[in-house]
Amino acid sequence: MSDRDHCVLIPVAIFEGESVPQTIVDALASIPVVLLGYRELPDQTGTDQARTQYGDRARAELEELRTVFEEAGCDVTSRLAFTHDRLETFERVAVDDSCDAVLVLNPAPVLETILVAVRSEVNVEHIARLLATILDGTTLELTLFHVAPDESKRAAGTELLETARSELIAAGVDGGRIDSAVVVDDSPTDAIVEAAADHDLLVAGESRPSIRRVIFRDRAKRLARRTVDPVLVIRGEYLEPADGGDTAGGSQPGPN
Structure with missing residues (x-):
């Protein structure tokens, strides 16, 4: 059972091969997770344009990541963002979803x-x-x-x-x-x-x-x-x- 007194935001860069280690997924199984798949865009690329061009592929990749959490019994919510400023997006999503912690991903082959x-x-x-x-x-x-x-x-x-x-x-x-x-x-x-x-x-x-x-x-x-x-x-x-x-x-x- 998840503890809704807490919530962790996990930003993941889509299209870059970044994933969440299974050890981390298992460790956060008892806490609601907001999985933020994001793609930072160059200034000359509009967010609507990127969503039209890459949206289906991005949603499919994010869904695969979400499935990993669901299979571990996690209470997981997913968000997709095409943005010109990933930091601003992280902050906004953390505030909107009342996340009290943010996970900066690095590999975690073992978690003891x-x-x-x-x-x-x-x-x-x-x-x-x-x-x-x-x-x-x-x-x-x-x-x-x-x-x-x-x-x-x-x-x-x-x-x-x-x-x-x-x-x-x-x-x-x-x-x-x-x-x-x-x-x-x-x-x-x-x-x-x-x-x-x-x-x-x-x-x-x-x-x-x-x-x-x-x-x-x-x-x-x-x-x-x-x-x-x-x-x-x-x-x-x-x-x-x-x-x-x-x-x-x-x-x-x-x-x-």
């Missing part, structure tokens, strides 16, 4: 362990519920990971991960499936990339509530480019404090 980069306590409860839903019905294990800028912040990082662990257990995750690690490094991105090499899926958060700005331009996208694993980016809209205020210390939510 998840690395969760935790930066702050902003809406840790939401992240825990999403992860609990992903873990449900799987044997996946996860590592909570925090990068402290110096030794004086290590203890605070350890406390942060204990809070995250408690939220996961409260959400129904067996504590035996949860590991945690705090490292000290003045380059958080490098530290996360190094740690991600020992895991199969990286979970990170947006630094601001904009897929357009963040997924393809900030640290989350840089992480996706530098790892060989898929990256699940939790949208900033779902990480902000309920009152819309700043986080403690003025930091923004996102990956460490």
Whole structure:
């Protein structure tokens, strides 16, 4: 049974041979998925023209992708877009379909362990519920990971991960499936990339509530480019404090 409290957007570039690894399909079986097949067009090509010329072929390819999810028991909705700006399209679809996370695809031949980069306590409860839903019905294990800028912040990082662990257990995750690690490094991105090499899926958060700005331009996208694993980016809209205020210390939510 799918959990409609969550929804993941999966953009797939059609006509480019991109596919969703079966391991990812199986891992997301309990969460509603919006499968967005898109084709980015040159400025001189109109979207109506492209839809007329390539629509049937695109719909057939998207239907094949959708069938893979349906056969795994997924609650899947499909969207097709011919666009001049894929980032704008991703953001619009994510907002329209209330998706709280977006999957940046990379190959995933094996999916056994998840690395969760935790930066702050902003809406840790939401992240825990999403992860609990992903873990449900799987044997996946996860590592909570925090990068402290110096030794004086290590203890605070350890406390942060204990809070995250408690939220996961409260959400129904067996504590035996949860590991945690705090490292000290003045380059958080490098530290996360190094740690991600020992895991199969990286979970990170947006630094601001904009897929357009963040997924393809900030640290989350840089992480996706530098790892060989898929990256699940939790949208900033779902990480902000309920009152819309700043986080403690003025930091923004996102990956460490």
